[in-house]
Amino acid sequence: MEHFSKQFTDCNGNSCRVTWWKIKGNKPGPVLTIVAGQHGMEHVGPGLLPEFAEEMAKGDFSGELRICANANPFALLMDYEYYPEKEDLSKINDYYYSLFRHNYCPWGLGRDTAQTLYNMNRLWQREGDLGVAGRITAWLWEDMVTGSDIILDLHGHQHPALIYSGEGTDFVLSAMSGIPRLVMEDPSPDNWSAGDLTHQAYLAGMKSLCFEFSVQHARGEFEFEDGKRYLRNIMKGLRMLDGEIIHDHNIWKIPFNPPEDKKGILKAEHTGRLRFFVNYDDEVQKGDLLFVIRDVETGKVLQEGRAPRWGIVGSLTPYTIVKPGMFCTYVPVPELLLAAGTPATKFEENWWQK
Ligand SMILES: [Zn+2]
Numbered sequence: 206m207e208h209f210s211k212q213f214t215d216c217n218g219n220s221c222r223v224t225w226w227k228i229k230g231n232k233p234g235p236v237l238t239i240v241a242g243q244h245g246m247e248h249v250g251p252g253l254l255p256e257f258a259e260e261m262a263k264g265d266f267s268g269e270l271r272i273c274a275n276a277n278p279f280a281l282l283m284d285y286e287y288y289p290e291k292e293d294l295s296k297i298n299d300y301y302y303s304l305f306r307h308n309y310c311p312w313g314l315g316r317d318t319a320q321t322l323y324n325m326n327r328l329w330q331r332e333g334d335l336g337v338a339g340r341i342t343a344w345l346w347e348d349m350v351t352g353s354d355i356i357l358d359l360h361g362h363q364h365p366a367l368i369y370s371g372e373g374t375d376f377v378l379s380a381m382s383g384i385p386r387l388v389m390e391d392p393s394p395d396n397w398s399a400g401d402l403t404h405q406a407y408l409a410g411m412k413s414l415c416f417e418f419s420v421q422h423a424r425g426e427f428e429f430e431d432g433k434r435y436l437r438n439i440m441k442g443l444r445m446l447d448g449e450i451i452h453d454h455n456i457w458k459i460p461f462n463p464p465e466d467k468k469g470i471l472k473a474e475h476t477g478r479l480r481f482f483v484n485y486d487d488e489v490q491k492g493d494l495l496f497v498i499r500d501v502e503t504g505k506v507l508q509e510g511r512a513p514r515w516g517i518v519g520s521l522t523p524y525t526i527v528k529p530g531m532f533c534t535y536v537p538v539p540e541l542l543l544a545a546g547t548p549a550t551k552f553e554e555n556w557w558q559k
Contacts, residue, residue: 206262211344215279215290215337223341225273225349228261234268234445235557238350239436240402241273241359243325245280245287246302249418249425250359253432260433268445268557271349277325277338284422287323289314290336302422304363304523320397326358327400330408342402354557355413355443356406357436362417363523365485366431369415371398373407376458378414380542381442381549382435383452385486386517387542389461414439442551450549457486457517457539468513469536473498473527475507481534487518495534498527512536 210224241250254274261270275281279288283297289312296311308315314323322328325338329346333339350356355378362369368379368387371394379387394404403413416435418428440446462469473479477498483489489512496510516536527533543549553559 221278228270230266230268231264232267235354236269237355238271238353239357242275243277245285246421247361249428251275253429257433266445289323329402329405331400358402358415360417361421365419375412380456381450383438386457388459455545456543458542459537459539471510471533473531476528477507479527483518
C-alpha cells in the first residue's frame with residue numbers, strides 16, 4: 206500500500222494533511238478510485254475505508270485501487286458539512302445538530318438558502334480561488350482521479366443507503382452494488398451542482414457513482430459491513446474480484462419526481478403521535494396500512510394512513526408529533542432495476558481497455 210499525502214493550509218494558517226492510498230492487485234485490471242469524507246458530518250465512508258483498504262492490501266485482486274478516506278479533514282474534524290475558513294469558526298460551538306435542523310447553519314450558509322463554495326463537492330474542475338477545499342480537490346483530481354476508470358464517491362444522507370444519480374449514471378454499476386435504491390435527480394444540474402466529483406468524472410469519460418449511507422454526525426458502524434459488501438460487489442462486477450453478485454433484496458430505481466407528484470404523498474390531518482408500520486424500500490399495495498396517528502391525550506386513533514397506490518416506501522418523516530398539513534410519507538412508483546435472487550450483469554472482459 207503506497208501512501209501519498211500533502212499538507213494544506215487555510216487562510217488563517219491552520220494546516221491539515223490529506224492522504225490517499227494506492228493498492229495494486231496481482232493481475233492487470235481497471236483503476237477503481239474511492240473517495241469519502243468530502244462532507245465533514247458524513248463519517249461512514251471515512252470510517253470503513255481504512256478497514257477496506259487493509260483487507261484489500263493483501264493484493265488478491267485485478268487492477269488498482271486508489272482510496273482517499275478523508276478528503277476534507279478540516280471539515281471532518283469539525284463534524285460539519287464544510288469548512289468555512291473565512292468565517293468566525295468559533296461559532297461552531299453554538300451549533301447543535303438534530304434531524305429536524307438539517308439545514309441550520311451557524312454562519313447563515315444553510316444548503317437550501319445559499320450555494321456556498323465552501324462546499325467541497327461543488328469545486329471539482331472549477332476555476333478560480335476556491336480556498337483550501339478547492340486546493341485539495343485540484344490536487345486529488347490531478348494526482349489521484351486522473352487515470353482512473355471508475356470513481357465512487359461516498360457520502361451520508363439521513364435515509365438507508367441509496368444512490369443519487371444524475372446525468373451519466375451507469376445503471377449496470379448501480380445494480381451490481383447491492384444498494385437498495387437508485388434515486389434519479391434533476392437531469393439538468395445547474396452550474397453549481399455540476400461541480401460535484403461524480404459529474405466531473407463522468408464528463409471526463411470515467412464511470413462514476415455517488416452513494417449515500419444513512420447517518421450524519423454519527424459513526425454508523427452498523428453500516429460498515431454493508432458498505433464494504435457494496436464495494437466488493439462493484440469490484441466483482443468490474444471483474445477485479447471473482448464471484449457471482451446476487452442480492453437478497455430488490456434493487457429499485459425511483460424516477461425523478463418533481464414536487465407536483467402529489468398523488469404519492471400522505472400528510473397528517475390531525476395533531477397526534479405518529480406510528481409507522483413500514484420501513485424504507487418496503488413494497489406496498491394500494492390500501493396497505495402505512496401509519497396511524499393517535500391522539501396524545503386519549504390514545505385514540507385519529508387517522509389511518511394507507512398506501513394511495515402500488516409502490517415502495519420512499520420517505521418517512523423524522524417527526525414523532527405531527528400536526529395537520531405536515532408531510533408523513535411518500536410512495537413513489539419505482540422501476541425494478543434488478544430482482545432479488547437474479548445475478549447482476551457484469552462488465553465485459555477487458556472493458557476498461559476499450
Ligand atoms: Zn455529502
